[in-house]
Every structure is written in C-alpha cells, then in structure tokens.
Amino acid sequence: MGIFAIRLPDIGEGVAEAELIEWHVKPGDIVKEDDILAAVMTDKAAVEVPSAAEGKVVELGGEIGQMLPVGSVLVRLEVDGAGNESEVQADTGKPAAPPAEPEPATAEAPVKPPAAAPVPRSNGTKPLASPSVRARAREEGVDLRQVPGTGPAGRISHADLDNWIASGGIQQGGVIRAQNTGIEEVRVIGMRRRIAEQMALAKQRIPHITIVEEVEMSALEDLREALNAKHAETRPKLTLLPFLIRAIVESVREQPGLNARFDDEAGVIHRHGGVHVGIATQTPQGLSVPVVQHAEAGSLWDNAAEIARLAEAAREGSIKRAELSGGTITITSLGPLGAIATTPIINYPEVAIVGINKMQIRPVWDGQQFQPRQMMNISCSFDHRVIDGWDAAVFVQKLKTLLETPAMLFVEG
Template identity: 60%
Template sequence: MGEHVIKLPDVGEGVAEAELVEWHVAIGDLVREDMLLAAVMTDKATVEIPSPVDGEIIWLGAEVGDVVAVGSPLIRLKVAEGADREPPAAPGKTEPPPPGKPAEGKPPERPARPTPAESTHTAEKHAASMVATIAPPRPAAPRRAESEKPVASPAVRLRAREAGVDLRQVTGSGPAGRITHDDLDAFLARGPLQARPGAGLARNTTVEDIKVVGLRRKIAEKMALAKSRIPHITYVEEIDVTALEDLRAALNKNKRPDQPKLTLLPFLMRAMVKAIRDQPNVNALFDDEAGIVHQHGGVHVGIAAQTPGGLMVPVVRHAEARDLWDCASEVNRLAEAAKAGTASRDELSGSTITITSLGAMGGVVTTPVINHPEVAIVGVNKIMVRPVWDGAQFIPRKMMNLSSSFDHRVVDGWDAAVFIQRIKTLLETPAMIFVEG
C-alpha cells in the first residue's frame, strides 16, 4: 500500500488561497475516484474537490473555516501500490513531496475526466455504488441528535430545504452516514414522520455552536464594514403602483414568447436611471480613505438576491443602455446564475447603486444597509391594497413603500428626498418612464 496526497488545486483567476467550507468525508472513509471530498470558496464562488484516485482517508489537513493556500496538502489517502504518485506539476512549478515521503518521479499526466459538477445526483449514486464494492455493508445510521449536523452535499441540503425536510430525520447510507439523493428520495416516498403518541411539551436545553464560514462570513464582514464606516440615513416614501401594476399585467399578457415576464424591478431600474440623470451624486462610490467620490456615468445596478448559500449581489451593467425587456432578461439570467452558484466574479462586483427586495415578504418598512462603498440603496417593500382618500371618498389602491438608505457624508437629506420623489412620480405615472428627454 502507498499514500496519495491531494493538494488544494489552482482554482483559476489568480486566486492564491481559498476557504474550506465543507468536508464531505472523514478519516477512515473509503472513497472512489471522482467522489466529492470537500468544498472550498474563493470570493463568492464555491468549488468542489473530487478524489483523483480510490483509497482510504487517513489525514485531513484543515478544518472548516480555515483559509488554505493553493498547493498546500489537503488530504492524504492510503492507496494501492502504483496509485500513490501525484500528477505532474505545472511547468515552472516545483512542489514539495507529501509529509513523510521522499520525492518520487512523476508519471505521465492522467487523462481528463468529467467533473462532479456535470451531474451531482449521478455522481453521488455512482460513488455510493462503487464504495459498496470495497466496503462491507454499513448498518443503518440512527436518527441524529437535535444538535448534530447531518452530513450531506450542498445539492442534497438544497433539495431538503425546498421540500421542507429536516435532514436530521433522514438515515444516511453513504460513508460516515452521509445522506445521498437516494436517501432523500426514500424518505420523501415514505411521507412525513408521525409525531410520537403521547409526546408533550418539554424543555429544550440544547445549544448549537455554528461556525461562521464561507459566504456567511463574507456577508458578515461586508455588513460590519458598511455599518461601521457609513453614517446611514433612511428615507421612506409610499408609492401608488396601481397604474404601474395594470401596465405590467397588460405588457405581460401581450408579450412575445421570447420575452421574459416582467416584474416590478425592470420598471424601478428604468425609473432610477431617469432619476439619476437629475441626481448623479447618488450613483457613486466613496473612497473615504482617499477622500474621493467616484461619480459614475454608467448605471450598474446591483440586485440583492437571496440564494441557498446566502445573500449575493449580481450586477446589471449599464442599465442606462437597456430597455425594459432587456433589464428583465438580465435580471433573470443573473438571478439564476447566483442561485446555481455559477455567477462569475465580474457578475458579482462593480455595482454603483443597489436595489434590495424581499418580494411578497418585503414588510411595510425596512432599513437597508448600503453596499459599501456605494452611497445609496433602494429597498422595495411589499405591495398591499389599502383605502386611499381621493378628496371625495376612500378607494382601494395598490400601495408600496420604498425604503431607501443613503451615505449621509455624500448625500444630503434633501437630495435623498428629491431622488426618491422623482422615482415616485415616474412609478405613479409609468408612461413617463418611456418618454425620453
């Protein structure tokens, strides 16, 4: 038997290090080639690392939350003789031998193989069946304690979340009790678990310590930076969107098959573009260390989007050059990429002003946090039918609040109010959105 060392690979784009966000295996697990071993994060992209060989895990070189340099040893495997050599290093690079082993000659480069990202479900089924051929059958895992985190891939966790399943109730058949798609399918086929007869109220004294890692840590750092360095001023105004909603419904009813369904966001983006022409100081980035405000001519709108991994802000670039339908198409494309985890670094950076919306859960009023180093963010709250006095009687109208925050070092309260009032006028008289000049 020999050993094989897996090092953190070069994930591209000049990245020198990555944060370990998840282990899919534990020491003692038997793994097959192409089985997922770990997930690392660079910026806001998550990369999954497969095993290049069959073997047994004998050493893990980092803990979840650790930042690992590219090329550093990450995993050691016990492998069969002849499979314990590493693939050749890139030209011009010399890499140290694994711990406890002398340097060896380098065999020919291995042929390319498909990545597990091509089919997560298929890869997991393949891995489970292959492991069964080299390991004795494992007994069914007992139901986990309430404080114990289930072992499952991000794809399985996403499916369980969408189906409303608590993975602690699912028995895992994979290595170390890892829950596979087949385990989740079997659980869903059985239907929801019935409550234990006679179960009553009881105190819950468990405390779960959750390490802040990956995207959640980056979000925490970004929010802390914004709140510590930006003096926020929040301005709230109600908007009568009855006419806008009627127009939106009519346009969706008569749209071409190749056109996307319109939401409120494209209308708001177009209204913001027109309002920024009169208030260009809100479309800016503030370098407070240099004391310079970078006022942009192009309107690059960040769209705060909730994803299974956390908050991301994909960017619709040059909204000033896009019509209503083009804005809608780009918002849809970026939202899908963010949710799937395929959005590039360029697509997640470079915004000059941000829109945040919680959709139907938007509440009555919010206090949005500015996306540092921007100076303004526009928050959309939910639409509600409310009685409005028209001078003679109360009539039902569709009303929505805009909750918008501004960097008070750069934007005065008066300028913030003028900006939002201009958007209000455009949204309440939506035909003006299409009038140029």
C-alpha cells in the same frame, strides 16, 4: 502503491487563499477522478474541488473554517503506481504515513448506525448535510437528526430527505412531545461569514439615512400585465425589477452622485457613467448580490432576462466572481414576505440602496372619498457622508414620479 497529493488549485485571478467550508470525503473513502472532494469559499463565491486521480483518501489537508493557501495540499490519496510522492515529501519534509486500517465494525460497537435505520442522533450531534438540504428540511418540518444519510460520513442528500418524507418519517399530530435540551453549535463560516463581515463593515463605516415613501403602483402594474400578455410567447416575463431599474437609470442621470462608490480610505468618490445594478438575491448558501452590468444600455426585456439568468446562477452556485462585483447601486426586496417598510443596509462601498416593500391594496383619499389603490412603499438608504438629505429626498421623489407615471420611463430626454 504510491501517494498522490491533490493541491488547492488556482481558483481565480488574484485569489491567494480560500476558506474550507465543506468536506465531501473522509479518510478511507474510495474516490474516482472528478469526484468532488471539498468545497471552498473565496471572497465572492463557493467553489467545488474535484479529484484529479482515483484512489483511497488517506489524509485531509485542513479543518472546516480553515484558510488554505492556493497550492497547499488538500487531500492525499493512495493510488496505484508511483503517485507524486516526491511532492508530498517536499511539502511535509517526510514520507507520507501509510493509511491506518479502519477497525472492523462489531455488533457491540458499531461504527455508525445502518443507513436504513432511522435512529435519532444524540443531542449535540450535527448531521452532515448541504445548506440547501438544511433549508428544505426546515421548510418541511424535518429534524435532520432523525434522517439516515447514505453519503460519505452519513451525509444526508436530497434523495435521503425525499425517502424520509415519502416513508412517512414526518411525525403528525398526536405524538408525545419531549423536552429538547440539545444545543447545536453552528460555526459562522463560508458565505455566512462573508455576509457577516460585509454587513458589519457597512454599519460601522457608513452613517445611514433612510427615507420611506409610498408609491401608487396601479398604472405600472396595468402596463406590466399588458406587456406580458402581448409578448408572452416571444419575450421574458417582466417583473417589477426591470421597471425599477429603468427608473433608477433615469434618476441617477440627473443625480450622478448616487451612482457611485466611495473609497473612504482614500477620500475619493468614483462616480460611474455606467449603471451597474446589484440585485440582492437569497440563495441556499445565504445572501448574494449579482450585478446587472450596464443596465442603462438594456431594454426592459434585456434586463429582465439578465436578472433571471444571474438569479438562477447564484442559486445554483455557478455564478462567476466577475458577476458578483462592480455594482454602483443595489436593489433589495423580500418579495411576498416584505413588510410595510424596511431600513436597507448599503452594499459597501456603494452610497445608495433601494428597497422594495410589500405591494397591497390600501384605501387612498382622492379628495372626496377613499378609493382602493395598489400601493407599495420604497425604502431607500444613503451614505450620509456624501449624500445630503435634500439630494436623497429628490432621488426618492423622482423614483416615485416615474413609477406612478410609467409612460415617462419610455420618454427620451
């Protein structure tokens, strides 16, 4: 028997360290080659680290939330054969300690509840589950402390949640409700920590000015529905976003100062010729902003297909780091949950962001009477250090004109 050290691999150009955000194994577990050992977070995306060998886990190389340098030991395995113990000794200065044999479970002091017994966890005990499982549990009204997990260390999978729901585990009306005195401590790590840092940076360094404008959307919605009906079998479905991207491309052609990134430390504004539009996307791990590169060169359907591809990759966690960087202006939307107006936070170091709000039928005065019209507010925020209020207002009015008269989106020059 030998010890095999699995090290944190090089997971991207320029990445020197990564944050450990999730363990998929624990000491004593038997893993096979390519089994997922842990998930780490770089400055852009989460990455799962597979095992390079088969063996028994004898040591974990860090705690959740810890920053690990590339090349540091992530997991040590006890393997058949010699392993690579010389690496372990060089790294630690001493031979790897033999694994401790786990104490056998007894009836009086079980190691953990049997997987089939839905015994509630004690207050303050956090069940192990991925962010997507937690999100589903919240949607379904399931208390994960009640759900038995069949994964390593009692980890709850989607299958465990499905079984719990199918078995009638969700309590219906008529139950006796007791006081819940538990307090769950949630560490801000991984994607949530990245989001928190980015939002704090944007608000600390950028003096925002936000303009809200009302837009009449009837003509654009009629055009969108007609195009979708005509090309339903051959082209991607058009949402509002490709039209808005086209309107942004036309608007920044006249105001290139808004399609820019501001290096405030160097005091330099980088005005870009290409329009690289970030699309704020909600994922199980948190907010992500994939970028439609060179939107100015794509048709409505090209951009629609790229938006759909990037959104799916972001939600699955398979998006590449390069696809999450380089944006020059961002679109944000809460979809059907949107409100009448929002005050979007700029995606630093960009200088402008366009927010889409809820579309609804409202009464509009036409000069003689009120008429029902399909209306939507747009909320646009600007970096007031480099964008004057007048220029911001001109940009918003240009967007309004193009969205209310969508034929202008297809007029060259």
